[in-house]
Amino acid sequence: MDGDRKPELQIKPGRYEDAALGFRNHWYPALLSSEIGEEQLVPLTLLGENLLFKRIDGQVYAIADQCLHRGFKFSTKPECFTKNTITCWLHAFTYNFRNGELVAIPSAPDSRLIGKRHLHSYPVQEINGMVFAFVGDMDPPPPLAHDVPPGFLDPGWTVVGAVNVPSACNWRLAADSGFDPNHIFIHKDDHFLAALDRPFPIANRIVGGDTFHEITEVTGPGPKGLVDALGKSEPVFEFEFECDGERGRMASKIPPNEMAYLAYGSIEGSIWLPGALKVAPWPILGMVHYEWYVPVDEKNHRYFIAWGKPCETDADKAAFAHEVHTKWKYLGYEQFNRTDLIANLGVETGTDGLPYRSVENLFEGDGYTLVWRRLASQHNRGVQTRRGIPTA
Structure with missing residues (x-):
């Protein structure tokens, strides 16, 4: 699996002419640090993908802005019942914002999906007053x-x-x-x-x-x-x-x-x-x-x-x-x-x-x-x- 390979061995370059949406598996600046406060939700589109950012206890996290159940966009009507979670307004599927893990479904509290399904979680690094996000699949991402x-x-x-x-x-x-x-x-x-x-x-x-x-x-x-x-x-x-x-x-x-x-x-x-x-x-x-x-x-x-x-x-x-x-x-x-x-x-x-x-x-x-x-x-x-x- 790619997760067992070094990042440099996962590289498959593509043509510049085809890169209308940019290059995948790279780090990009997403925000200035001043643009996201504590527990603030910030939706952004990067490389055609919808991301949702949140600062929790000082650290910025990013997940896919799309519920796994029916594809609802969280930022349309965000619900947060704890600082560490995001809840889908449509059916209340609730996820851990730090890693994307599905943690609760009120209508099916014993669902086999809980703890086994994850939103895509984007690696984030904040440095020099800027928030960088890694848009890709490499595990681990390059430095x-x-x-x-x-x-x-x-x-x-x-x-x-x-x-x-x-x-x-x-x-x-x-x-x-x-x-x-x-x-x-x-x-x-x-x-x-x-x-x-x-x-x-x-x-x-x-x-x-x-x-x-x-x-x-x-x-x-x-x-x-x-x-x-x-x-x-x-x-x-x-x-x-x-x-x-x-x-x-x-x-x-x-x-x-x-x-x-x-x-x-x-x-x-x-x-x-x-x-x-x-x-x-x-x-x-x-x-x-x-x-x-x-x-x-x-x-x-x-x-x-x-x-x-x-x-x-x-x-x-x-x-x-x-x-x-x-x-x-x-x-x-x-x-x-x-x-x-x-x-x-x-x-x-x-x-x-x-x-x-x-x-x-x-x-x-x-x-x-x-x-x-x-x-x-x-x-x-x-x-x-x-x-x-x-x-x-």
Whole structure:
């Protein structure tokens, strides 16, 4: 049985093109810690599956939001007669929230099903102000450290999760764009750049190579991902063109200086399975930007953002959390990354009803996207499909 095998031996990768619902058997952020209080029930859909979360004695648990009897969705009208249980409103089947075990049926208190049937229980880990859930069947699941960017769990590293918003497009559109440096064109008018007086390029050109071979692939033990080649690229701050006798010009709103070129080249972007971006340093020196694209269904995902930096004392951590929530959540998300959601929605609506990738006409700069798709296809732990919720 799979439960007797090591997690790495249970992996059956699937094609990126088929992963409309994401990759199964991976850890995903589900909530910010601040979004679930003691004994609070929070229903969520992840990868097309309905989950129900609850914090009990400080720890967060998650079960399938679906009664085993007739499939009733608990969150439609939740009933909890003890802090550790959930009762189906339809026929009062009652389950242990900590492990999904069926513990009582009022109309059949001696039923042979009691103690022998279980709701699917999702492994949960809460760390760095975020609640991660493992959507899959591996027993035991792989370590969380294999599904987050390197350094995210390091001792002495403080992470503040601040953004968890819905995005009305398939998660792959966001992932494809997030790691592609040439999407920076969309940010040229963002208030974030003016607020920090930061020259920012409108395009990115690889010098002395190509976007297929300059990217570093990380496929050894631990997280699997790609590291970009911005240090080997030329940022473009101004571009002119001619059409039908007219000249057009596009340029950064803030004229670049020598430091602007050095600063851009020092930024390192990377993308990691199952769909997490890391940018360092960003938005300023000493800070790291993280974002996740968490599948909800075929046309929606949740967009998470967190920022990290080293902090030595509790006072340092509190000051950083305050800075994130009062400054970077506004400038970094509302005045910068929110533009990405608008762009991704434009691709989703522009290709509505068409198969994924069917309208693409790729160019030389699309190596970033194609290498990501290839790595994701080779190293995921399975493609999620719409099917019945597993039972035990």
